[in-house]
Amino acid sequence: CVVYLPAGVTELIVWWLEYDYGISPKFVCTPIPPEADPSCYSPPSVPHGPSSNGNSNSHNGSNRRGMMSDEAKATILHLRESLVRQKETILDQRETIRELTAKLTLCEGFGGHHSTGHHDSRFDVTVCEKQFSVCLQARNSSSSYSSSLRELLQRKISALEEQLHSYYQDHHDYGHHNDHHGDHHDDHHMNDLGLNAVLSISTGNHKKLKSPSAFMLDFPMRTNYMYARMKRSVVNEIFALTICLWLKAGAGPGLGTPFSYAVAGQANELVLVEWGSNPMELLINDKAATLPITMTDGKWHHVCVTWSTRDGVWEAYQDGVKKGTGQNLSAWHSIRPGGVFILGQEQDTMGGRFDITQSFMGELADLQFWSRVLTAGEISRQATCGGHLVGDIMSWSEESVELHGGLSELPFDPCH
Template sequence: MQATKNVISWRLFLFYCLFLESSSQDFGGQTQFICTSVPKDMDICAATLQNSVPGEDLKTTVMQLRETVLQQKETIMNQKETIRELTSKLARCESQSGAEPGDARPGGRRKEAGTKNTMGDISRGPADTLAQLSQTLQSLKQRLENLEDLLQSKIDDLEKQVLSRVNSIEEVKPGQRNETEQRGRVESTLTSLHQRITDLEKGQRENRPLDKFQLTFPLRTNYMYAKVKKSLPEMYALTVCMWLKSNASPGVGTPFSYAVPGQANELVLIEWGNNPMEILINDKVAKLPFLINDGKWHHICVTWTTRDGVWEAFQDGVRRGSGENLAPYHPIKPQGLLILGQEQDTLGGGFDATQAFVGDLANFHIWDRKLSIGEIYNLATCSSKAQVGNVFAWMETSLDIYGGASKWTFEACRQLN
């Protein structure tokens, strides 16, 4: 029986190694044996299934093998128990029959023919019993040999199925390689096209003047913005002008905000919610009579002086409103941060998507003086006499752009025609 057990274990181990070798050939190219740690009470086929099963067909095949092995193992264990019991009874019968002919063991009695024997058979003698047990043993041995042959045949069949599946997988590999190569060619083509587009955009930027561009903020987010590289100086008067285009509703958001340490709303232009556009200086507010969210380009300017806080608002070269007492006698402080497209709740941060600017912005300029009505009209009509800001002038090299805001070629005079 030990030999039978060894044969079965050897067959299972051989199949396990064959399966691992086939899997190795499928995924590598060089054959190697893999040593896998298996828990003491775990079946080797179950361990094989957990560690290396290339596909549902292999999984089904190994499960069938595992089920067959378990069934045959249980049958063999039952037969072993029966043989052990019969062998024990045969030994007792042989010892008793050997003492019968004239043996008078102390305290023993002679066993008469026809009396009930150890096996419970009252019609047969010891010789008949021994012959029957011998026949039973031979029958059981024959059955075990038949079971071994059946199990081996099943293992061979399953091995053939597994090898067939592995071969079919290997046949599919060329198609997979072709698909991979095709995908690689497509990705290479896309990369080449992207590089060509980048080169064209680079050439376009190199060929255009540095001030002929616009910033586009397509979405209302808290991460799209542009940052002016230098701070503003201390100012006792100012003029801020720009071109804007937006159809955002409600409100176009915040075209720009300037924050300084201790004051996030030092200088802000905002149209938020259903409120009109407002200019904030040192957190003081003036409502501006601008109507610009019609999807068209508009030129707007705001002037202010610290004396009495006088301000004026111009749209498309025409004065639309004015007032006073806007942060009077408060100079614009230096050492701040100027952001385009977002409203700052803290210095350089605290952006709120609901207050973000959505649309296009161009030709943003700042002066440290109040421009005249004629100068503002020249800016709005693209006159050759128009000036650029002496505090901040609109240049690509003056800005850092973040979050997906984009730059495009822009010429204000062409937009007006």
């Protein structure tokens, strides 16, 4: 619009009007010559900076647009963070689903086998107790899985409880009608003990182990996600060592990898492995020595390996007896500190990239790690329960082992 002023006053043209969310209209006035036609006059370009008279309206508008831009950026960052958290949650739930699937497979393996005969049931109850405890641990091992998975697992456990009660009732009735009830009294007593143990577990009445070290780790199948990590690592360089543990091999071929220690730049810093049909090997700094140890009878065995950087001398013991010795195994090398010590998996990188074909299958207990070479007498006493030394680098306890992938922890004492 054009404002005509009285004679003698310069005519002004108001050419710009802007409303900004409740802000008062802003007028910019430009002088024009008296002889110019206002209807044909084109005003100059709009200045972008503040006016010479200190007007800050344009500056305020820029500030508001900047504030809106900052808010948009903050919103975008918030959405991105939410997306990352959702992805992490999905990955955690996938891992939980794999754990529960493995445990349900074990539970269903028991549920599908129901004896109809009247043979000695002590073994069946033992298997039942073990499988049932695995199922219950699966139910309580994670709080992040969905309610539908929880309900599914609860139904499976309830079905197993019903089968167990039915199984016990059948054998109880059979015992009352058998004339030779004296011969079956011990069997039913064992059934009572087994059933009570399972029911006490199902109601949450877990009994504490007698000793923090009286447990074993059960690896029921080969996986690339089931493992244990020793919370304590190697702090200083090691120039000599002894590692002892109890092992029980699962179904072959090969024992797999009972333990592996990896450091930055060397995944095979210290490894005990039996891969496929190959013999057991001790790897130090990716150099291997073949150990004359066999574990194919499905029984518990005490295994020790020693090594010294001096000439790379090594020894291998099974059940307290020296089975072999050698030298030039990474001579004058030192075991480097700051690595990751894993039970049940071979590491291709420090702390990860597990290979299912090299994973451990069986049971493992009482791993002790010393920074010296134990004598033959000390190792023999360890194997025959004549004494129990505790490793100065790593020792076996519930507090020192971190379980992953649904790994089961069961009571075990090799000397009782």
